[in-house]
Amino acid sequence: MKILVAVKRVVDHNVKVRVKADNTGVELANVKMSMNPFCEIGVEEAIRLKEKGVASEVIAVSVGPSAAQEQLRTALALGADRAILVEQDGDISSLTVAKLLKALVDKEQPGLVMLGKQAIDTDNNQTGQMLGALTGYAQGTFASKVEVDGDKVNVTREIDGGLQTVALKLPAIVTTDLRLNEPRYAKLPDIMKAKKKPLDTVTPADLGVTVASTLTTLKVEAPAQRSAGIKVADVATLVEKLKNEAKVI
Amino acid sequence: MAILVIAEHSNAALGAATLNTVTAAKAIGGDVHVLVAGAGCAAAAEAAAKIDGVAKVLVADDAAYAHQLPENVAPLVAEQGKSYSHVLAPATTTGKNLLPRVAALLDTDQISEIIAVESADTFKRPIYAGNAIATVQSSAAIKVITVRGTGFDAAAAEGGSAAIENIAAGADAGISSFVGEELAKSDRPDLTSARVVVSGGRGMGNGDNFEMLYKLADKLGAAVGASRAAVDAGFVPNDLQVGQTGKIVAPDLYIAVGISGAIQHLAGMSGSKVIVAINKDEDAPIFQVADYGLVADLFEVVPQLDAAL
Numbered sequence: 187m188k189i190l191v192a193v194k195r196v197v198d199h200n201v202k203v204r205v206k207a208d209n210t211g212v213e214l215a216n217v218k219m220s221m222n223p224f225c226e227i228g229v230e231e232a233i234r235l236k237e238k239g240v241a242s243e244v245i246a247v248s249v250g251p252s253a254a255q256e257q258l259r260t261a262l263a264l265g266a267d268r269a270i271l272v273e274q275d276g277d278i279s280s281l282t283v284a285k286l287l288k289a290l291v292d293k294e295q296p297g298l299v300m301l302g303k304q305a306i307d308t309d310n311n312q313t314g315q316m317l318g319a320l321t322g323y324a325q326g327t328f329a330s331k332v333e334v335d336g337d338k339v340n341v342t343r344e345i346d347g348g349l350q351t352v353a354l355k356l357p358a359i360v361t362t363d364l365r366l367n368e369p370r371y372a373k374l375p376d377i378m379k380a381k382k383k384p385l386d387t388v389t390p391a392d393l394g395v396t397v398a399s400t401l402t403t404l405k406v407e408a409p410a411q412r413s414a415g416i417k418v419a420d421v422a423t424l425v426e427k428l429k430n431e432a433k434v435i
Numbered sequence: 436m437a438i439l440v441i442a443e444h445s446n447a448a449l450g451a452a453t454l455n456t457v458t459a460a461k462a463i464g465g466d467v468h469v470l471v472a473g474a475g476c477a478a479a480a481e482a483a484a485k486i487d488g489v490a491k492v493l494v495a496d497d498a499a500y501a502h503q504l505p506e507n508v509a510p511l512v513a514e515q516g517k518s519y520s521h522v523l524a525p526a527t528t529t530g531k532n533l534l535p536r537v538a539a540l541l542d543t544d545q546i547s548e549i550i551a552v553e554s555a556d557t558f559k560r561p562i563y564a565g566n567a568i569a570t571v572q573s574s575a576a577i578k579v580i581t582v583r584g585t586g587f588d589a590a591a592a593e594g595g596s597a598a599i600e601n602i603a604a605g606a607d608a609g610i611s612s613f614v615g616e617e618l619a620k621s622d623r624p625d626l627t628s629a630r631v632v633v634s635g636g637r638g639m640g641n642g643d644n645f646e647m648l649y650k651l652a653d654k655l656g657a658a659v660g661a662s663r664a665a666v667d668a669g670f671v672p673n674d675l676q677v678g679q680t681g682k683i684v685a686p687d688l689y690i691a692v693g694i695s696g697a698i699q700h701l702a703g704m705s706g707s708k709v710i711v712a713i714n715k716d717e718d719a720p721i722f723q724v725a726d727y728g729l730v731a732d733l734f735e736v737v738p739q740l741d742a743a744l
Contacts (some may be wrong), residue, residue, distance in 0.1 A: 202566065205567050208573050244720070272549075279544045280632045281545070289446055290459075294451065306564060306679065308562055309547065309562055315505065315536045316513075316535075316538065316539035318506075318536055319536040319537075319539035323610070325611075326611040327531070345529070345616070346528045347674060348616065349616060350615075351615050353611065353612045365673055378446075389697055400573055400574045401546065401572070403569050403570070403572070404570040404572050404582070405561070409567070409568050415725075415727055417717075417722070417728040421736055424729055425740065428709070428711070428727070432709045432727075434687045435631070435655060435744070
């Protein structure tokens, strides 16, 4: 079966973002961009399933600006067979991304769709579930273990109280949690080879999807700053402060 | 205008996060109805009817809803949701799993993890791991929203007397099934609602050393949390993780022991009222958000702290 894996270009997770002075968003000019960490885990899992002989082809897809080709090339260097970029600038709602992915699912007919559980920029945690609704497929969200077994997939999910295992009929949607795997690094020869792998570019119009959103961001502000704290010399002072100054114990 | 709140529950009991979500619904304004979908969930429904400010409780009791599988529950919620202006769920793993599926069935955008209600169509939510707060306006006919529990006080669990109405259940979609679960057992307070949280990081060295945090936590009536580093190293189970990808906590007192204070960890606890950091590296970023910092070896200081309390 084919695996479709969705990747997103986001601000690198180590960057401390700054809010723009005019409160229209965060500063993205000259900031390092990378593949969303949860998407890396999705790519890794898809490649491992291919190495196990479960998957025949891994297709990496991204919705974003033309620069998102970099992240797709990274996915190709890691082992994806080909890539598709749905080129669209600006903010796109999760529902629109889900609709674009649905159009690609209809076209490619994958047995499994892998997504990250959330993108670390918008922190939405929506796209995989929405794709589940649009395709009518079952969803295994926040996956920490994925086992394909014939015509179904067993997904162990990270839930608030511990772990839950569900069995899903294929084709299905899986969204990755941090502990699913440890993503590999791309090797230099593979990065060179990835430049020759196919990368198609399409537009939302090609897929018959209108880019629209009912959400408007009115402003983006920095969170309230915590007032500077103090350093205490020893445990006795700490306990005294907590008891008498902060009054929390 | 009425608001539908999706209850978080274990069939036998109502989840605490439901109470915070009811408060958010009251802030939007309008009648608040609670939907309890489960199997043998009469007790949870009765608890929901007692929440102060709830006008009606809808109950869908069917074997198909026993484990809240979104493939079965989402069509029910979407169908009910059509007659409401807002559909709210707590931003717990259950709520996050379910609600986007509902939103897509209703063909509407979702607003995730709101922390404040500005008006019936405008909400605040954190983005970029809490490093920015966005004010978002929705023009959707039905606003589908998940609510971050720490952003709202809990509604009183007693005092209400809502009518309970049974509604018809839908069919089992037949595409997913529950296999099993492994729940971590703990007698300590729930991490997300505890008044005091004691968290350990990579500096703890190993899982056995967490014993001293458990001891300290028991003395303070606190819950125990952990950083991603401690979870990845296998010191503690993953459901203790505090951070962008784990739980979001906002206790009165948060004690970070051997935690450097990476952006992703701060995202989960920087809303705490008082933060104490114990770390031997005086340049650790955690000291920039800590109200009280103690630069010392945790293996010396934690037992001292335990003894002093």
